[in-house]
Amino acid sequence: xxxxxxxxxxxxxxxxxxxxxxxxxxxxxxxxxxxxxxxxxxxxxxxxxxxxxxxxxxxxxxxxxxxxxxxxxxxxxxxxxxxxxxxxxxxxxxxxxxxxxxxxxxxxxxxxxxxxxxxxxxxxxxxxxxxxxxxxxxxxxxxxxxxxxxxxxxxxxxxxxxxxxxxxxxxxxxxxxxxxxxxxxxxxxxxxxxxxxxxxxxxxxxxxxxxxxxxxxxxxxxxxxxxxxxxxxxxxxxxxxxxxxxxxxxxxxxxxxxxxxxxxxxxxxxxxxxxxxxxxxxxxxxxxxxxxxxxxxxxxxxxxxxxxxxxxxxxxxxxxxxxxxxxxxxxxxxxxxxxxxxxxxxxxxxxxxxxxxxxxxxxxxxxxxxxxxxxxxxxxxxxxxxxxxxxxx
Numbered sequence: 001x002x003x004x005x006x007x008x009x010x011x012x013x014x015x016x017x018x019x020x021x022x023x024x025x026x027x028x029x030x031x032x033x034x035x036x037x038x039x040x041x042x043x044x045x046x047x048x049x050x051x052x053x054x055x056x057x058x059x060x061x062x063x064x065x066x067x068x069x070x071x072x073x074x075x076x077x078x079x080x081x082x083x084x085x086x087x088x089x090x091x092x093x094x095x096x097x098x099x100x101x102x103x104x105x106x107x108x109x110x111x112x113x114x115x116x117x118x119x120x121x122x123x124x125x126x127x128x129x130x131x132x133x134x135x136x137x138x139x140x141x142x143x144x145x146x147x148x149x150x151x152x153x154x155x156x157x158x159x160x161x162x163x164x165x166x167x168x169x170x171x172x173x174x175x176x177x178x179x180x181x182x183x184x185x186x187x188x189x190x191x192x193x194x195x196x197x198x199x200x201x202x203x204x205x206x207x208x209x210x211x212x213x214x215x216x217x218x219x220x221x222x223x224x225x226x227x228x229x230x231x232x233x234x235x236x237x238x239x240x241x242x243x244x245x246x247x248x249x250x251x252x253x254x255x256x257x258x259x260x261x262x263x264x265x266x267x268x269x270x271x272x273x274x275x276x277x278x279x280x281x282x283x284x285x286x287x288x289x290x291x292x293x294x295x296x297x298x299x300x301x302x303x304x305x306x307x308x309x310x311x312x313x314x315x316x317x318x319x320x321x322x323x324x325x326x327x328x329x330x331x332x333x334x335x336x337x338x339x340x341x342x343x344x345x346x347x348x349x350x351x352x353x354x355x356x357x358x359x360x361x362x363x364x365x366x367x368x369x370x371x372x373x374x375x376x377x378x379x380x381x382x383x384x385x386x387x388x389x390x391x392x393x
Contacts, residue, residue: 001016001051001052001053001063001296001298001299002051002052002054002055002356002359002360003049003050003051003356004049004050004051004052004055004356004360005048005049006039006042006043006047006048006049006050008360009034009039009042009050009052010056010057011033011034011035011036011039011057012033012034012035012057012060013033013034013052013053013054013056013057013060014031014032014033014034014052014053014054014060014061014062014063015028015029015030015031015032015033015034015050015051015052015053015063016030016051016052016053016063016298017030017050017051018030018070018073019042019045019047019050020074020077020131027041027042027045028041028042029070030063030066030070031062031063033060034050034052053298053371053374054369054371054372055359055360055363055369055371056369056371058369058372059369059371059372059374061298061371061374063298064115064116064293064296064297064298065112065115066112066115067108067109067112067115067117067138067142068105068108068109068112068138069108072101072104072105072108073134073138075101075104076101076104076105076134076137076162077130077131077134079097079098079101079162080098080130080133080134080162081130082097083095083097083098083162083163083166084129084130084166084169087166087169087200088169093166093200093201093204095159095163095204095206096206098159098162098163099159099206101162102137102155102158102159102162103155105134105137105138105141105158106141106151106154106155106158109138109141109142109145109154110145113145116291116292116293116313116314116315116318117139117142117291117292117293128255128257129165129168129176131255132165132251132252132255133161133162133163133164133165134162135247135251135255136161136162136164136165136244136247136248136251137157137158137159137160137161137162137247138161138247139161139246139247139250139251139288139292140157140158140160140161140240140243140244140246140247141154141157141158141161142291143243143246143247143284143287143288143291144157144240144243146287146291147243147284147287152208153240156208156211156212156240157240157243157244159208159212160211160212160215160216160240160244161215161244161247163197163201163212163215163216164197164215164216164219164244164248165193165197165216166197166200166201166216167192167193167194167195167196167197167198167199167200167216168193168197169196169200170192170193170196171189171190171192171193171196172189175189175190176190191220191228191229192229194216194217194218194219194220194228194229195217195229197213197216197217198213198214198216198217199213200216201213201216211238211240214238214240214241215238215240215241215244217229217230217241218230218232218237218238218241218245219241219244219245219248220245220248221237221241221245222278222279222280223237223242223278223279223280223281224277224278224279226278226279227279239281239284242280242281242284243284245279245280246272246280246281246284246285246288247288249272249276249279249280250268250272250288250292253267253268253271253272254268264299264353265292265293265294265295265296266294266295266353269289269292269294272285272289273285273289289318290315290316290318291315291316291318292318293313293318293321294313294318294319295310295313295318295319295321295350295353296310296313297310297311297312297313297374298310298371298374299353300353300354300359300362300370301323301350301351301352301353301354302329302350302351302352302353302354303323303325303349303350303351304329304347304348304349304351305325305329305340305349306325306326306327306328306329306334307325307326307327307328307329307331307354307362307370308323308324308325308326308340309323309324309326309370309371309373309374310322310323311323311324311339311373311374317343319342320341320342320343320345320349321342322339322340322341322342323339323340323342324337324338324339324340324370324373325337325338325339325340326366326368326370326373327366327368331362331365331366333366333367333368337373
């Protein structure tokens with residue numbers, strides 16, 4: 001996958017992301033072959049770039065399967081929007097519409113157990129809060145299912161994830177959307193949202209309302225006591241809140257915001273495992289990243305053997321995917337690309353992920369689009385057809 005400027009899109013390229021409006025209505029769904037009308041519409045919407053599965057229309061691999069269906073995700077975003085908006089405008093919190101969509105989310109996850117979480121958040125949305133809430137619910141429930149929780153507990157995790165940030169309704173919008181660093185006073189107001197959300201949820205007349213309130217109130221606590229709002233430590237933090245905390249941070253890191261780019265999964269993994277010591281439950285964190293592709297299918301890597309594209313990532317082996325080497329370390333095209341299972345390679349084989357800004361010129365120099373290797377094309381046969389069109393401005 002590569003994130004291309006809109007001016008570089010060509011009809012026939014396949015989208016690797018979806019674009020929604022605030023209420024969850026879809027402008028464009030992932031896996032769609034774009035045409036001139038789509039490209040024109042994206043420009044009018046002010047979309048400046050789009051993730052696609054290849055750099056040319058000559059090769060059109062499908063994006064990896066999601067762990068919930070597109071319609072389920074759209075409906076969930078819409079219901080979260082309605083719930084938050086109603087609380088903000090009337091002061092009344094009605095979570096009944098979310099209970100049905102929670103069932104849909106859970107059923108999709110349980111039906112797609114074999115689908116590794118392959119993507120960072122490659123979905124654009126007019127309002128971060130609503131799509132973030134759905135992503136957190138999905139990732140939390142995925143992790144809860146790996147812990148073999150009951151269906152009742154998993155439904156609580158879905159609903160708890162959807163509502164974990166409900167307290168942000170009470171935080172001024174200019175603070176939520178501020179591009180720069182928050183001032184100490186602004187951050188103090190932001191840090192109130194867990195307690196405000198807990199207060200909203202604990203009075204609900206629904207099953208497990210107390211658990212929903214705990215998740216909202218504790219999802220920013222750290223195991224070492226350095227979190228907020230109560231500086232809880234260790235076992236004083238509910239296990240469900242620890243799960244939601246991992247999903248919350250992962251999604252925040254891998255989502256583009258007005259003040260930061262979207263970090264790729266390997267960067268999120270590095271931050272969460274190496275730079276956040278004491279923050280997370282390490283057993284849960286290890287289980288999480290065993291089931292989230294650190295190098296998603298289609299990622300181009302620089303390895304000790306040369307340049308490669310990730311063809312497959314498996315549960316429990318997300319650091320060592322199956323790859324196809326297509327160029328040597330000096331960036332010379334290999335006549336016959338070959339597959340390597342990194343599980344069989346000793347030591348640190350992966351040196352870095354080739355960033356989008358470097359991938360396009362690399363493939364242009366090689367006269368080769370590695371996306372064709374995902375479709376089992378013969379590399380030599382298609383090489384002449386796969387030159388990325390970089391002439392248009």
